[in-house]
Every structure is written in structure tokens, then in C-alpha cells.
Amino acid sequence: MNRFEPGAVVALRYITRADSTVGMSWPARVVADTDALVALWIPAGAEYRAWHRPPGEPRRLVPTRWRRETLRLMFPGAAHSVWCSWEDPGRRFRMYYVNFEEPFRRTAIGFDTNDHALDIVVWPDFRWEWKDLDEFEALVASGVFTPDFARAVRAEAGGVITAIERRAAPFDGGWVGWQPPAEWTVPELPAGWDTVPPAPWERRLWAYRPDRGR
Template identity: 90%
Template sequence: MNRFEPGAIVALRYITRADSTVGMTWPARVVADGDSLVALWIPEGAEYRAWHRPPGEPRRLVPAHWRRETVRLMFPGAAHSVWCSWEGPGRRFRMYYVNFEEPFRRTQIGFDTNDHALDIVVWPDFRWEWKDLDEFEALAASGVFAPDFARAVRAEAGGVLAAIEQRAAPFDGSWVDWQPPAEWTVPALPAGWDTVPPVPWDLRRWAYRPDLAR
């Protein structure tokens, strides 16, 4: 499948564990699409689709607005991405956010993946903290995440923590001063974001219990 040119608008989609349908989805502009890195820009205010569950009703996708400028760094074959974020009119660098997730797959309109619940927040002074560790451990304890898969996620986290401690890329400051080209406008979800067939992860049956997942 062809690479995307810088500035191209793509859809980044989360594919649900239970039935491999399209879930949360973001519009993004491509910063880079190479052999070792895919970088996507999601600006503050971009309209994406998020889950919402009205009382007594099934959850559904609804429009929402992204709250903080983000460049999402994704590494082919890796089970995590690193989000660099900025805030305020001066674009103050806010944090690195490590999101553990399925290795991404390409589609004709962008990229598919899904979240593994576990996250690490890394502040500019390199203090770090877990996020959603309780949720991850609960998914593992309940059997939604298979034991071998849960161990693999923990091992992936160990490698990321070593990179943080060593200030290795991308935690080396190389993205802190990045700026989008002046001509880039806020992207909208491309046509087909909700109809292009998802590309499920080929290890999904090893990782998840579909009857327990959502």
C-alpha cells in the first residue's frame, strides 16, 4: 500500500476488540511516513469521534473536539506510540504520552490500531507516572487480556521506561520545537472513515477474549 505524502489528511481509527468494528477515530495530517516512523499531527479543536454512553442506552460514537495539539509518533511493528503535545498560544511543550496499543495497520484512508488501556505520562523534566494501570490490570485479571499478552504489554512498557531513563529518541527533545507548516489547516475526517473495512490485528485471537472484550 502506498505511503502518504506530508500534509495528507488521514483517519486514525481504533478497531474494537469485541467485533472488529470502527471505534474512536481522529483526523490527522501526515508529518512523516517512513520505514521507521509514522508521525501524525492532530491539532487542538480537530473534530473526531469518541464513545458516549447515554444512561440506559448502548454506547455510540459522537463528535467531539480534540483538546490539545498533538503529534503522534508511531513505529512500525511496535506495540506503543508516543504522543508529543503542546498547549497555549505560545505552544508550550506539555508532555510525552506513551500509549500502549496494537501495532498499526495501513488502510487506503490512514491507519488502524486499538488501545491497550495502559499509558505512561512523561513530563518535560522526565518525571513519569503510570496512567490507567488499574484498568489494565483489571482487564488482565478478568481474562479479557490473555496472560501471555498481558506479559507482552508489560515487557513493552519496560523497554519504553528504559528509553525514558536514557533520554533516547523520541525522548531526546528532538520533537519539542517542532512546528506545523503555516499553511496547514485543521483536518476533517476523510470520506470513508466509517465505511472503509477495518484491518484487524492478526494476533487478536491470541491477545483478547472476544466474548469478554468491548
């Protein structure tokens, strides 16, 4: 499949664990698409789709506004991405955010993955802390995540922590001063974001119990 040119608008989609359907989805502009890195820009105010469950009703995807400018760095074959984020005033660098997730797959309109619940927050002074560790451990304990998969996620996290503590790329400050081109506008989800067939992860049955959770 062809690579996307810088500035192209793509859809980044989470594909649900239970039934391999399209879930949360974001519009993004492509910063880089190479053998080593896919970088996607999601500005504050971009309209994405997030899960919402009204009382007594099934959950559904609803339009929601993204809160903080984010540059999402994804590495081919890796089971995590690193998000650089900025906030006002003055576009201050806020943090690195490590999101453990399925290795991404390409589609005609962008990239598919899914979240593994576990995250690491890395502050500008390189202090780091777990986020949602309890949720991850609950998914393991309940059998949604298989034991082998849980060990693989923990091993991935160990490698990331080593990179953080060594201040290795991308935690070396190389992206902190990045800015989008002035002519880039806020992207919108491209046509087909909810109809283009998902690209499921080939190791899904190794990792998840399909009958438990999303």
C-alpha cells in the same frame, strides 16, 4: 500499499476488540511516513469520534473536539506510540504520552490500531508515571487480556521506560520544537472513515477474549 505524502489528511481509527468494528477515530495530517516512523498531527479543535453512552442507552460514536495539539509518533511493528503535546499560552510543550496499543496497520484512508488501556505520562523534566495501570490490571484479571498478552505489554513498557530514563529518541527533545507548516488547516475525517473495512490485528485471538469487553 502506497505511503502518504506530508500534509495528507488521514483517519486514525481504533478497531474494537470484541467485534473488529470501527471505534474512536481521529483526523490527522501526515508529518512523516517512512520505514522507521509514521508521525501524525492532530491539532486542538479537530473534530473526532468518541464513545458516548447516554443513560439507559447503548454507547455510540459522537462528534467531539480534540483538546490539545498532539503529534503522534508511531513506529512500524511497535506496540506503543508516543504523543508529544503542546498547549497555550505560547504553544508550551506539555508532555510525552506513551500509549500502549496494537501495532498499526495501513488502510486506504489511514491507519488502524486499538488501545491497550495502559499509558505512561512523561513530564518535560523526565519524571514519569503510570496512567490507567489499574484499568489494565483489571482487564487482565477479568480475562479480557490473556496472560501471554499481558506479559508482552509489560515487556514493551519495560523497554519504553529504559528509553525514557536514558533520554533516548523520541524522548531526547528532538520533537519538542517541531511546528506544523503555517499553511496547514485543521483536518476533517476523510470520506470512508466509517465504511472502509477495518484492518484487524492478526494476533487478536492470542491477545483478547473476543466475548469479553471492547
